[in-house]
Amino acid sequence: MDPITAAALAALAGSLGSEAGRQAWQALTTLVRRPFARATAQDGTMPQISSGELEAASLAGDPADPMRAQALATALGVRAALDGEFRELLDQWWQQAQSAPSGGNVHNHIGGNVESGANVVQSRDVSSLTFNMTRPSAAPDRN
Numbered sequence: 468m469d470p471i472t473a474a475a476l477a478a479l480a481g482s483l484g485s486e487a488g489r490q491a492w493q494a495l496t497t498l499v500r501r502p503f504a505r506a507t508a509q510d511g512t513m514p515q516i517s518s519g520e521l522e523a524a525s526l527a528g529d530p531a532d533p534m535r536a537q538a539l540a541t542a543l544g545v546r547a548a549l550d551g552e553f554r555e556l557l558d559q560w561w562q563q564a565q566s567a568p569s570g571g572n573v574h575n576h577i578g579g580n581v582e583s584g585a586n587v588v589q590s591r592d593v594s595s596l597t598f599n600m601t602r603p604s605a606a607p608d609r610n
Contacts, residue, residue: 471561473536480530491564496523517542
């Protein structure tokens, strides 16, 4: 399994505004909510290991915090080491997340006869946006 880096998790948490980012994050949070099939220690006790759920929620709240991203990466790595089924599912998720289209680049071009003072909006990954605009009336002829 390729390691899942803190930087990759932070980038993913920061991309929740895109549909691909939301889907990948939802798949990860669903995965960490699965029951944890922990391996028992030699003395028969269950190790106190995080499922990753709290770390994922924390990172979603502040994707720019590298410590939160590192905490999630660590929790996922430890859990994968102790739970073979989780490791396989996490590997599948990671492969899909890496191969998901990023949305590509945006290129905006404004040309032709553009009025002075005209409004222009450039964007990417926009949803639920409404413009309420009125067209100004023509200036009176002063001749």
